[in-house]
Structure formats: structure tokens, C-alpha cells
Amino acid sequence: MGKILVFAEHSQGKIKRSSIELLQAAAKSGNTVVATVFGADAKSVVESAGQNGADEVYVIADASLDSYNPESFAANMVSVINAVQPTILLASASSTGKDLFPRVAARLGAGVASDCTSLEISGDTVKAVKPMYSGKCFATANFENTALKIVLMRANQLPVGTVDAKSAKVVEHSVEKPDLKTLIKEIVKGTSSKLDLTEANVIVAGGRGLKEAANFKLLDDLADVLGATVGASRAVVDAGWVDHGMQVGQTGKTVAPSLYIAVGVSGAIQHLAGMSGSKVIVAINNDPNAPIFQKATYGIVGDALEILPKLTQEFKTALQH
Amino acid sequence: MKIFVCIKQVPDTETKIKISADQNGIDTAGVKWVMNPYDEYAVEEAVKTRDANPGSQVWVLSVGPKARVVDSLRTALAMGADEAILVNGENLDNNMTAKALAEVIKAEGGTKVIFSGKLAIDDNASSVSQMLAEYLNVPHTTVVSKFSLEGENVNVERDIEGGAKEVVQMMAPAVVAANKGLNMPRYASLPGIMKAKKKVIKDIEFSSLNIPASEMKVKFTNFTLPADKPAVKMLAGDSAAQVSELVKLLRDEAKVL
Numbered sequence: 001m002g003k004i005l006v007f008a009e010h011s012q013g014k015i016k017r018s019s020i021e022l023l024q025a026a027a028k029s030g031n032t033v034v035a036t037v038f039g040a041d042a043k044s045v046v047e048s049a050g051q052n053g054a055d056e057v058y059v060i061a062d063a064s065l066d067s068y069n070p071e072s073f074a075a076n077m078v079s080v081i082n083a084v085q086p087t088i089l090l091a092s093a094s095s096t097g098k099d100l101f102p103r104v105a106a107r108l109g110a111g112v113a114s115d116c117t118s119l120e121i122s123g124d125t126v127k128a129v130k131p132m133y134s135g136k137c138f139a140t141a142n143f144e145n146t147a148l149k150i151v152l153m154r155a156n157q158l159p160v161g162t163v164d165a166k167s168a169k170v171v172e173h174s175v176e177k178p179d180l181k182t183l184i185k186e187i188v189k190g191t192s193s194k195l196d197l198t199e200a201n202v203i204v205a206g207g208r209g210l211k212e213a214a215n216f217k218l219l220d221d222l223a224d225v226l227g228a229t230v231g232a233s234r235a236v237v238d239a240g241w242v243d244h245g246m247q248v249g250q251t252g253k254t255v256a257p258s259l260y261i262a263v264g265v266s267g268a269i270q271h272l273a274g275m276s277g278s279k280v281i282v283a284i285n286n287d288p289n290a291p292i293f294q295k296a297t298y299g300i301v302g303d304a305l306e307i308l309p310k311l312t313q314e315f316k317t318a319l320q321h
Numbered sequence: 322m323k324i325f326v327c328i329k330q331v332p333d334t335e336t337k338i339k340i341s342a343d344q345n346g347i348d349t350a351g352v353k354w355v356m357n358p359y360d361e362y363a364v365e366e367a368v369k370t371r372d373a374n375p376g377s378q379v380w381v382l383s384v385g386p387k388a389r390v391v392d393s394l395r396t397a398l399a400m401g402a403d404e405a406i407l408v409n410g411e412n413l414d415n416n417m418t419a420k421a422l423a424e425v426i427k428a429e430g431g432t433k434v435i436f437s438g439k440l441a442i443d444d445n446a447s448s449v450s451q452m453l454a455e456y457l458n459v460p461h462t463t464v465v466s467k468f469s470l471e472g473e474n475v476n477v478e479r480d481i482e483g484g485a486k487e488v489v490q491m492m493a494p495a496v497v498a499a500n501k502g503l504n505m506p507r508y509a510s511l512p513g514i515m516k517a518k519k520k521v522i523k524d525i526e527f528s529s530l531n532i533p534a535s536e537m538k539v540k541f542t543n544f545t546l547p548a549d550k551p552a553v554k555m556l557a558g559d560s561a562a563q564v565s566e567l568v569k570l571l572r573d574e575a576k577v578l
Contacts, residue, residue, distance in 0.1 A: 190484025
């Protein structure tokens with residue numbers, strides 16, 4: 001058995017759920033699990049890493065790693081990998097993970113499979129499956145010519161339960177400070193406090209059936225009740241109703257929530273590609289022949305503007321009980 | 322100044338995917354090929370940057386099978402690129418592709434800025450831009466929705482999770498991977514298309530770049546289509562009845578509430 005290194009992401013010392021998924025998957029494989037955590041608050045993640053199966057935690061508690069910089073993160077990641085010598089590295093396919101690990105892989109001559117949705121680890125071998133063509137099909141990633149296999153997993157794809165809690169050994173690892181050619185000058189906070197579409201467990205998405213931009217307010221109300229993130233079809237993004245960061249589909253985000261409620265979305269093939277990995281799909285559309293109904297679990301034919309307020313009220317009542 | 326743009330040819334987003342008989346890829350019969358949509362933003366930004374910097378040229382590069390990839394290069398030329406280079410190779414992974422692009426850019430004397438799309442909509446890997454930057458030993462920023470070049474500074478905005486943005490300054494040369502929102506890509510004009518037809522596309526055989534087969538790191542196999550979903554359950558009655566039935570089903574049958 002070898003070592004699995006997990007890049008644990010955290011927000012002000014609180015480990016992200018997506019990283020817990022990875023730690024638990026690594027722990028179940030029987031390999032030695034080593035986590036690594038960056039940033040001034042890194043040490044406060046050690047305990048929860050151990051509770052989720054980490055045997056050791058490499059901590060680089062340096063404020064230069066508080067926010068993501070591709071160059072400093074790559075240098076420090078490579079330094080930890082060289083110290084740990086893992087055969088498998090797991091990280092989230094988050095905006096940081098997807099940006100960082102291809103660069104790390106190139107520096108080390110390693111293979112990287114990005115945005116995977118299923119993972120099986122047996123000894124040193126890894127079977128990772130990922131969506132291709134934004135979910136129109138799936139394929140298995142086979143690693144070749146590489147001592148290190150890097151798998152970036154999409155959030156919410158692996159179970160979180162209980163694993164044997166450990167008191168993880170802390171290894172304080174010294175920080176690398178390469179000469180930086182990249183300067184992060186400012187981080188402008190988003191207007192939404194909601195989870196990103198790619199991490200959301202519930203998504204309500206709107207399309208042209210909402211008739212005008214102002215009616216997205218009805219969708220926001222429903223999302224608030226459900227704790228959902230709001231998505232959109234390409235048509236309404238291109239019309240300028242909402243920001244492109246909200247677009248679900250082949251030229252937007254590929255999502256996989258437990259519940260996807262598509263309101264006034266007709267279901268172009270590109271949109272269906274992006275959301276068909278959702279567990280339960282509800283479609284509300286006034287056209288009974290809309291392609292969205294072919295992918296839906298439950299369908300309602302009707303006027304979105306009439307149905308949305310009623311639905312919001314019904315959920316509000318149901319969730320109170 | 323040479324401005325490079327790296328593009329990939331992919332199946333059109335309308336394409337219905339069929340799996341090949343050996344399950345190691347997709348059936349390409351009848352597939353319509355287009356420039357990767359995110360690469361259109363990259364080409365547009367390169368052309369705009371060229372126009373704002375007199376004496377500059379846009380060089381568009383692509384790695385893939387010559388017989389078809391040449392069409393996407395012609396599209397980029399018709400959008401305003403000046404020169405095109407095709408690296409003829411098939412069944413290459415991201416790492417080999419990034420190495421090939423880096424070799425070509427080095428051989429052409431380097432640059433201040435290299436544009437690409439943030440990801441290709443076929444393998445959804447979003448990796449070649451970062452790998453290319455590593456092989457050129459230059460900084461990179463991905464998911465970029467704003468760009469400006471001021472002297473030796475490459476200023477960009479990067480879209481991150483939850484609608485947040487990072488304002489980033491890089492020292493040129495740098496790799497910039499475009500997101501939707503960066504610009505509105507122009508359509509190729511008829512004169513542009515006519516002019517592009519006459520241009521000579523330089524081609525290079527991948528085998529001539531001395532990139533060994535051991536640089537292949539990940540191979541994809543066992544392509545499968547998503548499992549069929551059971552037929553939709555359409556709800557009946559007036560909107561109040563439908564809504565109440567839906568919430569009940571989500572709670573008691575689907576158990577997602």
C-alpha cells in the first residue's frame with residue numbers, strides 16, 4: 001500500500017465538505033492518508049482532517065498561502081509532494097483545484113484527470129470516471145507513464161459518513177516563496193452568498209419561459225426557501241438577463257445536484273448535457289412537447305409565472321413541518 | 322509583437338454523441354466540427370489586442386488531425402488572425418498537446434501573451450493552458466473575463482466561485498485562458514473568409530517535435546452513455562393541485578427534501 005495525499009481546502013480554518021469526501025474515500029482504501037493544508041489558519045483543520053481519516057497532516061501555516069496564487073501554490077504543492085512521495089493525489093475540481101493541478105502535473109511529469117464524478121481506489125490503482133462533452137457521455141481515465149496519479153473530483157459525488165477517526169500527526173512543512181510573476185491585486189466578493197452551481201445540492205434554473213429579467217425574482221424567492229442556487233439557460237444569459245456565471249450547459253457549468261428544478265427552460269441539447277447528471281429533475285414548462293420533459297423525473301405543464309409563487313408557498317409550508 | 326492563440330477543434334454543441342464500436346472514443350461519423358466555443362473569445366481578444374498594438378501579429382496554433390483541424394484554423398484566420406500553424410497529430414493527451422504547443426511557440430521566438438479558451442467542451446479538462454504556461458515557464462490565469470495589456474503588465478480578471486472575481490496582474494509573457502464574457506466574438510466576414518482561403522497554413526508533424534510516447538499520461542477508455550432515465554411522471558390538475566402533488570412526491574417518493 002502506498003500513500004494518498006489529499007489537498008484539503010478550507011475557508012478560514014473550516015474544512016470544505018468536498019475535501020471531507022476525499023479524505024473519507026482515501027481512508028476507506030486502506031492506504032496511508034496524508035492531508036496537506038495551506039494558509040495561516042491551516043493548523044485548525046488538523047483535527048477535522050484526522051476525524052475524517054487522515055493519518056498525517058502536512059501544514060504550511062503561512063499567510064502567503066491564505067489566498068490562491070497559482071505560482072506560490074504550485075511551488076508549495078510540489079514541495080509537499082516531494083516530501084510525502086504519494087502514489088495518488090486527490091483534490092477537489094474546485095476553481096483552485098482545476099487551475100493548480102495541471103500545472104503541478106506538468107512540473108512533475110505526472111498525469112491528471114480533472115472533474116471526475118466517480119472514484120474507485122484499490123491499492124495503488126485508481127479508477128476515475130469523468131463526464132465528457134459536459135455529460136453527454138462518460139469515460140474512464142487510465143494513467144500511464146506516471147508514478148503519481150492526480151484525480152480532481154467534482155463536489156458531492158462521494159459519500160460522507162463516518163470513518164475511523166484518528167489523531168493525525170502534524171508535520172509542519174516549511175513554506176516556499178518563489179519569485180512571483182503573478183500578483184492577486186484584489187478579490188471582489190460575489191453578490192451571492194449561495195454555494196456555487198458546481199457544489200450546490202439544489203438548483204432552480206430559469207429560462208425564457210420567465211418572460212423577462214425581472215421575473216428571476218420569483219426564482220430567487222423559491223431558491224431562498226429551498227436553500228438552492230439559481231441557474232439559467234444560455235438563452236437568458238445571452239439576452240443579458242443574468243450573469244454568465246449562472247449558465248448551466250455545455251458552454252456553462254456542468255452540475256449534479258440532488259434536485260434540479262427547471263422553470264421555463266425548453267431543454268436545448270446543450271442545456272440537457274449540463275444538467276442531466278442531476279438526481280431528480282423537475283420541469284415546469286407551458287409546452288408539453290419541450291425536450292426538457294424527456295430528461296425530467298416530474299413534469300408540470302403550465303405557466304411558470306403562475307406556478308412559481310404557489311410552489312414557493314407550498315415548499316415553505318412543507319419545510320416548516 | 323507576436324500574439325499567439327491556441328485553439329482546439331471540437332464537435333459542435335448540437336452534436337448528439339454516439340460511442341464508437343471499441344468504446345474508446347466517440348463515433349465521429351456525421352459529426353460537424355467547430356472551433357471550441359471558448360477559443361472564439363481567445364481569438365477575438367487576440368485580434369483586438371493586435372489592432373491596439375500596431376506592428377503586432379496574431380498567430381493561431383492548433384494540434385490535431387490535419388484533415389479537419391485546418392478548417393478551424395481557417396475560421397480563426399477569417400476572424401482576423403494573421404498566420405496559422407497546425408501540428409498534425411492524433412490521439413494525443415493534454416500533456417503531449419501542451420508540450421507540442423510550447424515547442425512551437427519557443428521555435429517561433431516567443432511572445433508577450435498567449436490566449437486560449439478556459440476549457441475544451443469535448444474532454445472538459447481545462448488543463449492545456451496551465452501545462453503550456455508551465456512548459457514555457459511563464460505565469461497563467463484561467464477563467465478570464467477581462468483583459469488589458471499595459472507595457473509589461475498583463476492585467477486580467479478571473480471569475481471564481483460564487484460570482485466572485487480576482488483582479489490579477491501578471492508579468493508578460495503570460496498565458497490567458499478566456500471565459501465567456503471576455504468579449505463578443507466577431508463573425509468571420511465574407512472578405513475575411515476569402516482572404517483566409519488564400520493563406521498558407523504552416524504544418525508541422527507532431528513526430529518531428531521529438532516528444533516521446535512516454536509523455537502520454539492519461540488515456541480515456543470505456544466510453545458510455547448516461548443511463549436512461551425512467552419516463553417522466555406528468556402531474557395533473559390545476560396549478561394548485563400540481564404544486565401540492567409535486568412537493569409531496571419530492572418529499573415522500575424522491576426523498577430529496
